[in-house]
Amino acid sequence: MYRSNTCGELRLSDSGKTVTLAGWVQRVRKMGGMTFVDLRDRYGITQLVFNEADSIELCDRAGKLGREYCVQVTGVVSERQSKNPNLPTGDVEIIVNTLNVLSESMTPPFTIEDKSDGGDDIRMKYRYLDLRRPVVRKNLELRHRMTILIRNFLDSKDFIEVETPILIGSTPEGARDFVVPSRMNPGQFYALPQSPQTLKQLLMVSGFDRYFQIAKCFRDEDLRADRQPEFTQIDCEMSFVDQEDVICLFEDMARHLFKEIRGVELPAKLQQMTWNEAMRRYGSDKPDLRFGMEFVELMDVLKGSGSFQVFNDAEYIGGICVPGCAGYTRKQLDQITDFVKKPQIGAKGLVYVKFNENGTIKSSIDKFYSPETMMALKKRVGANDGDLLLILSGDKPNKTRTQLCALRLEMGERLGLRDKDKFECLWIVDFPLFEWSDEEQRLMATHHPFTMPNPDDIPLLDNHPERVRAMAYDFVCNGIEVGGGSIRIHDCKLQEKMFDILGFTHERAMAQFGFLINAFKYGAPPHAGLAFGLDRFVSIMAGLDSIRDCIAFPKNNSGRDVMLDAPSELDKKQLEELKIKVDLNQENS
Numbered sequence: 100m101y102r103s104n105t106c107g108e109l110r111l112s113d114s115g116k117t118v119t120l121a122g123w124v125q126r127v128r129k130m131g132g133m134t135f136v137d138l139r140d141r142y143g144i145t146q147l148v149f150n151e152a153d154s155i156e157l158c159d160r161a162g163k164l165g166r167e168y169c170v171q172v173t174g175v176v177s178e179r180q181s182k183n184p185n186l187p188t189g190d191v192e193i194i195v196n197t198l199n200v201l202s203e204s205m206t207p208p209f210t211i212e213d214k215s216d217g218g219d220d221i222r223m224k225y226r227y228l229d230l231r232r233p234v235v236r237k238n239l240e241l242r243h244r245m246t247i248l249i250r251n252f253l254d255s256k257d258f259i260e261v262e263t264p265i266l267i268g269s270t271p272e273g274a275r276d277f278v279v280p281s282r283m284n285p286g287q288f289y290a291l292p293q294s295p296q297t298l299k300q301l302l303m304v305s306g307f308d309r310y311f312q313i314a315k316c317f318r319d320e321d322l323r324a325d326r327q328p329e330f331t332q333i334d335c336e337m338s339f340v341d342q343e344d345v346i347c348l349f350e351d352m353a354r355h356l357f358k359e360i361r362g363v364e365l366p367a368k369l370q371q372m373t374w375n376e377a378m379r380r381y382g383s384d385k386p387d388l389r390f391g392m393e394f395v396e397l398m399d400v401l402k403g404s405g406s407f408q409v410f411n412d413a414e415y416i417g418g419i420c421v422p423g424c425a426g427y428t429r430k431q432l433d434q435i436t437d438f439v440k441k442p443q444i445g446a447k448g449l450v451y452v453k454f455n456e457n458g459t460i461k462s463s464i465d466k467f468y469s470p471e472t473m474m475a476l477k478k479r480v481g482a483n484d485g486d487l488l489l490i491l492s493g494d495k496p497n498k499t500r501t502q503l504c505a506l507r508l509e510m511g512e513r514l515g516l517r518d519k520d521k522f523e524c525l526w527i528v529d530f531p532l533f534e535w536s537d538e539e540q541r542l543m544a545t546h547h548p549f550t551m552p553n554p555d556d557i558p559l560l561d562n563h564p565e566r567v568r569a570m571a572y573d574f575v576c577n578g579i580e581v582g583g584g585s586i587r588i589h590d591c592k593l594q595e596k597m598f599d600i601l602g603f604t605h606e607r608a609m610a611q612f613g614f615l616i617n618a619f620k621y622g623a624p625p626h627a628g629l630a631f632g633l634d635r636f637v638s639i640m641a642g643l644d645s646i647r648d649c650i651a652f653p654k655n656n657s658g659r660d661v662m663l664d665a666p667s668e669l670d671k672k673q674l675e676e677l678k679i680k681v682d683l684n685q686e687n688s
Contacts, residue, residue, distance in 0.1 A: 101171060107143020111190045113176045120145060120193065121171040121201065123231065124164050125211070134161040138172065139211075141236065146179065146192040147172055153196070160198055167204035167211060167228075173197040224661045226652055238649040241360070242637045246313060248359055249333055252352050258309040258335065261302060263295040265315065270297075270611055275319035277328070285678040291317035291329075294630060296547060297615050299336040300587055303626040304618045311335045313633065325579065325635055325646050328658050333582070333636075336628035342570055342586055345627050346371075346526055349582070353524065353574065360640050363522055373529040378497060382417075382504030384530070387578025388523035390516035392419040392507050394500065395480045397490065400472065407467035409448075415496035419507050420480045421514070424487035425453040439491065439506055446502045452476060452488040508578065517577070519642035524576045529553070532569040533600070541602050546571050548597050549615075551586040557593075564600050574631065581636050584629030591619045 102121040122140035132151035149161035174195040183189030209217025213234040222229040269276045269290035276290040302310045314334040357363040397416045439446035452462040460473045493499035511517050533542040553568040570586035588594045598608040634646040647653040
């Protein structure tokens with residue numbers, strides 16, 4: 100056998116045993132007539148000892164081992180004289196009598212240690228080496244443990260796991276599809292699923308009652324730290340349930356995961372906040388509640404009460420009160436101003452008001468307002484001496500709120516208030532059913548076109564669809580949307596009305612979704628569902644800034660796999676078989 104034990108399990112109680120270990124060489128140290136080798140596998144590190152007094156030839160061979168050599172050793176477990184309290188195996192070492200080099204290694208391009216000297220690009224190119232680092236591997240182990248816990252929880256609630264197809268038809272409504280050409284059907288294409296949405300609804304029509312799947316999903320959209328072109332969903336659907344049934348069950352699942360993984364007890368009942376309230380108080384439908392700085396609207400205090408024309412012309416004036424920061428220097432205030440003026444945020448400027456420790460008030464708009472107005476401002480925001488008020492304004496309220504949200508998060512980051520070991524979860528409910536798309540110049544479904552309108556708002560569908568609320572809900576943790584779902588439409592006529600409002604002709608709706616509409620004619624049950632983003636959930640539990648480190652083989656910010664060099668060009672023969680013509684001389688080919 101290659102090994103009798105792993106490199107992480109031997110203890111003082113094993114002293115005197117003859118064992119065989121196999122793994123990778125972490126480091127080699129020569130001290131006089133002895134050579135020490137740290138041997139690493141997935142389970143830990145064990146120190147090996149080679150002594151010239153026992154075998155000069157064996158000690159010489161050990162001294163020639165390079166980093167990441169894969170070796171097998173046999174020896175006797177012995178108590179270490181110089182113990183290492185930082186290792187679980189730090190009380191013992193192996194006095195080696197046999198060394199077998201299983202595979203030599205070139206010098207790796209970066210150190211295989213928690214604090215590696217490799218940058219993101221080089222580590223992604225050699226991801227198979229990066230995954231040897233314990234700090235990366237433990238994220239994958241955490242992902243595995245969470246997946247097992249989720250499966251067991253859902254199984255205990257009578258959910259059945261069903262695999263749905265990866266090659267499906269394209270549904271352009273929503274994010275961009277990845278498409279796959281069909282060789283047997285020239286000129287026609289499959290799409291990779293953005294989610295198993297319609298398929299899981301068909302399973303409800305089929306009477307499966309409770310379905311789940313750890314599902315691979317694909318979206319051809321711009322990337323960021325919490326988004327990849329392929330990602331994994333904990334995808335669920337239930338029949339004969341209302342919104343509160345779904346929220347209660349998956350709140351229980353979240354509570355179970357936080358307790359088992361992090362030892363954190365979530366409240367017995369999580370807060371529910373409407374979309375309108377979240378936008379008004381935090382400028383976001385995924386507010387981070389780990390810290391305060393809630394928005395204060397200042398229209399009635401500042402608009403028309405002074406000669407500052409920017410505020411007098413504004414449709415929205417709002418601010419955040421930053422505790423204890425009245426001592427910010429001009430340089431610090433300029434940095435914050437430059438932050439909000441970045442193109443991705445888009446504010447034109449920033450107004451500050453310092454409520455100094457000595458009771459005086461200093462502001463960038465002093466000359467436009469009376470001392471009385473400034474005192475009224477202090478009272479409105481509930482500021483204490485020593486606090487700093489930061490104000491933004493604009494002619495589009497929600498756009499300005501979004502800018503103020505970015506500023507709030509930046510200040511929370513600067514002040515160390517976004518603690519990764521603190522977890523604040525809530526549900527966002529009562530989303531708008533539709534949102535206006537400037538690109539499409541029409542109403543689009545905020546979530547997807549199968550979301551049930553709030554029954555109280557159905558009369559508004561004919562004349563004021565923009566005012567209709569959705570029976571939708573998002574699970575938010577620490578400012579991250581971890582999951583979301585909705586009550587589904589199960590009535591053919593209401594579904595057809597939704598398609599009509601979204602600009603679908605009857606023919607187009609039937610061409611794309613006729614299978615679902617027809618299925619609803621055969622006794623469709625009321626049903627609802629929810630999907631958690633597994634990658635995001637794991638990254639929150641692991642305290643990561645990016646989901647890439649909890650995915651075994653992720654893509655970079657350009658959507659490329661730099662290890663596999665994908666995507667890549669196809670061979671000419673493959674293109675001919677697929678009946679695809681590519682003109683490489685054209686700029687946009």
